[in-house]
Amino acid sequence: MTTQELSNGNCPDILERNISAQSGVVWFFGMPGSGKSTMASSLREALTKHGNWVSFLDGDQVRKRLNRDLGFSEADRTENLRRAAEIARLMAMAGSLVIVSFITPLESNRQMVREILEDHNYCECFVKCSLGTCEMRDPKGLYAKARKGEIANMTGIDAPFEVSETSEIIVDTENQPQPDCMAHLLRSLEEKGLISIG
Amino acid sequence: MTTQELSNGNCPDILERNISAQSGVVWFFGMPGSGKSTMASSLREALTKHGNWVSFLDGDQVRKRLNRDLGFSEADRTENLRRAAEIARLMAMAGSLVIVSFITPLESNRQMVREILEDHNYCECFVKCSLGTCEMRDPKGLYAKARKGEIANMTGIDAPFEVSETSEIIVDTENQPQPDCMAHLLRSLEEKGLISIG
Numbered sequence: 001m002t003t004q005e006l007s008n009g010n011c012p013d014i015l016e017r018n019i020s021a022q023s024g025v026v027w028f029f030g031m032p033g034s035g036k037s038t039m040a041s042s043l044r045e046a047l048t049k050h051g052n053w054v055s056f057l058d059g060d061q062v063r064k065r066l067n068r069d070l071g072f073s074e075a076d077r078t079e080n081l082r083r084a085a086e087i088a089r090l091m092a093m094a095g096s097l098v099i100v101s102f103i104t105p106l107e108s109n110r111q112m113v114r115e116i117l118e119d120h121n122y123c124e125c126f127v128k129c130s131l132g133t134c135e136m137r138d139p140k141g142l143y144a145k146a147r148k149g150e151i152a153n154m155t156g157i158d159a160p161f162e163v164s165e166t167s168e169i170i171v172d173t174e175n176q177p178q179p180d181c182m183a184h185l186l187r188s189l190e191e192k193g194l195i196s197i198g
Numbered sequence: 199m200t201t202q203e204l205s206n207g208n209c210p211d212i213l214e215r216n217i218s219a220q221s222g223v224v225w226f227f228g229m230p231g232s233g234k235s236t237m238a239s240s241l242r243e244a245l246t247k248h249g250n251w252v253s254f255l256d257g258d259q260v261r262k263r264l265n266r267d268l269g270f271s272e273a274d275r276t277e278n279l280r281r282a283a284e285i286a287r288l289m290a291m292a293g294s295l296v297i298v299s300f301i302t303p304l305e306s307n308r309q310m311v312r313e314i315l316e317d318h319n320y321c322e323c324f325v326k327c328s329l330g331t332c333e334m335r336d337p338k339g340l341y342a343k344a345r346k347g348e349i350a351n352m353t354g355i356d357a358p359f360e361v362s363e364t365s366e367i368i369v370d371t372e373n374q375p376q377p378d379c380m381a382h383l384l385r386s387l388e389e390k391g392l393i394s395i396g
Binding site for chain 1: 289293
């Protein structure tokens with residue numbers, strides 16, 4: 001985040017103003033513990049409190065029900081993401097701003113998602129954080145379990161995560177406090193025409 | 199439809215009034231050619247023109263993209279419906295009135311759908327029409343193809359359809375003209391609290 005972006009207003013100020021959303025899809029991705037669910041939840045809260053129609057798709061939640069037939073092989077992970085993108089597309093077509101939070105580890109995954117959603121106000125947001133910090137945070141204890149060999153296919157440990165340099169929005173949760181990340185996100189979404197800040 | 203229901207106002211009158219929708223799911227089912235897509239589209243149009251958040255899930259559309267990995271065996275048909283119900287659930291949870299149009303041929307299918315959606319303002323609507331009339335209408339030419347043996351697993355021909363007597367709403371497209379069916383549908387949805395007619 002640059003000084004110029006920060007000078008556009010800090011987050012508490014922005015959140016007091018009226019925010020209206022267009023239909024579209026904001027796709028958060030990043031490693032477990034990067035803070036993507038926190039970012040997604042904060043965005044959802046900021047938009048719903050102004051009466052916007054916001055839908056929410058979270059990886060864990062979708063796996064528990066809709067995609068309960070899928071495992072964690074690379075093929076199943078791809079299918080998990082394909083279905084999530086198709087559902088986001090249906091929701092955006094109905095007029096909703098859809099907030100998605102999935103690890104989406106590979107550039108090829110992101111490319112597939114983009115192809116499904118590119119005609120629907122699609123915006124990719126990389127939630128950037130080093131493996132060291134994600135592992136230190138370890139909010140669900142998954143890294144610890146993976147290091148002990150109790151779970152397999154853990155992103156960052158024994159499954160790959162490809163860092164992005166090209167996403168439309170990058171929020172750096174390692175080096176910026178949460179309110180600054182949120183201000184940057186909201187200003188970036190405004191620049192892309194997905195939201196208007198009154 | 200009874201005389202009393204008809205006396206509540208005909209459809210063109212109702213459509214001139216303000217209609218506001220709650221979040222929930224209206225699930226249309228019936229044989230191919232029964233008129234469920236027509237009913238679903240008319241309802242969608244009536245609700246969107248008053249600015250309501252309406253989502254739409256149509257069997258053909260969902261099979262083309264999201265559920266393109268599924269065929270027409272009984273297991274695949276069940277999975278097709280399970281996913282549709284889970285998606286409708288996510289959409290209703292986001293605050294949308296979701297209109298679904300799927301054949302949903304078996305009582306066991308309908309029971310599964312109901313279990314997924316029962317906590318989300320769920321309303322099942324049977325679009326009733328005899329096989330003879332559906333086959334005469336044959337809007338997609340599918341019955342003709344099935345009779346010639348060109349397609350298999352055609353509902354009503356070589357795949358079962360179980361008629362419902364217990365659905366919350368039954369619209370009889372064989373014996374009632376479309377505007378009367380629509381008036382009955384709107385009044386029934388109002389009684390169930392899914393919409394308010396101003």
